[in-house]
Amino acid sequence: MSARGHAFGIDIGGSGVKGAVVDLDTGLLTHERLKIATPRPATPEAVAAAVAELVALAGWEGPVGITLPCVVLDGHARTAANIDPAWIGTDARALFSAALGGRTVTVLNDADAAGLAEDSYGTARDLNGLTLLLTFGTGIGSAFLYNGTLVPNSELGHLVIEGVEAEHMAAASIKDRDGLTYPEWAQRVSTALIHIENLFWPKVIVAGGGISRDHEQWIPLLTNRTPVIPAVLKNTAGIVGAAMAIAGGIAP
Ligand code: BGC
Numbered sequence: 055m056s057a058r059g060h061a062f063g064i065d066i067g068g069s070g071v072k073g074a075v076v077d078l079d080t081g082l083l084t085h086e087r088l089k090i091a092t093p094r095p096a097t098p099e100a101v102a103a104a105v106a107e108l109v110a111l112a113g114w115e116g117p118v119g120i121t122l123p124c125v126v127l128d129g130h131a132r133t134a135a136n137i138d139p140a141w142i143g144t145d146a147r148a149l150f151s152a153a154l155g156g157r158t159v160t161v162l163n164d165a166d167a168a169g170l171a172e173d174s175y176g177t178a179r180d181l182n183g184l185t186l187l188l189t190f191g192t193g194i195g196s197a198f199l200y201n202g203t204l205v206p207n208s209e210l211g212h213l214v215i216e217g218v219e220a221e222h223m224a225a226a227s228i229k230d231r232d233g234l235t236y237p238e239w240a241q242r243v244s245t246a247l248i249h250i251e252n253l254f255w256p257k258v259i260v261a262g263g264g265i266s267r268d269h270e271q272w273i274p275l276l277t278n279r280t281p282v283i284p285a286v287l288k289n290t291a292g293i294v295g296a297a298m299a300i301a302g303g304i305a306p
Contacts, residue, residue: 060084061301062112064105064120065164065292068092068136068192071104073112076297081175083290088112096138098146102153109154117158119300120150121167121292123193125207126306129161136192160305165189166206167295169197172260174298176286186256187285190263194221206306210250220246226265240275247278260285
């Protein structure tokens, strides 16, 4: 048994509900991550049933940390930009807890979870000051960490830049939708980053989301001021951050 122990994290995304036991000393999963297709429509009840199925599959009986692609305040989902609108106003913590037989649950934003994980186990782990993680996927998620402390629910993907929300201009899904080349897309990402860094002045920006796997193709093309480094944890960051949140009592 490790010093910081193990915890269970679940990351709820558009295509999959993914979970695993996390070794909190290393930030590594102790087994291959389990995945259940996200129900369609992804209503709160259907997703809660998938979460219960996943936890049963893992044979995990303890508390659980869970991400949602929503603003989460006191366990309640407050927004639903890229998930079923029925989530807005849902007491997600109570819903998941009930689906899991009344056990302790914490719920947090997906990018906030990824930020916690990268800030503890990724390249940014030894940096102090303000770190900003941005996830580029269907939308753009954001997480601010100041000396290791999460400032939750920052939602920079919805910052309006030149009349357009950042995620409608520069999410990875927009690159695919509009058939943009990496240079074309990198120019849009640079525009977003310049606006963001002029407002918040992070010391470093960590770029996450699936497209960070191809970072050699676009990070060198960025023209903003703040150093941008690729995320390290890739598709486990949400799971690891969710596990950290339940272990560390983080409940935004
Ligand atoms: C949502 C955020 C979420 C991000 C990534 C945005 O559209 O508003 O809450 O973190 O997408 O999933």
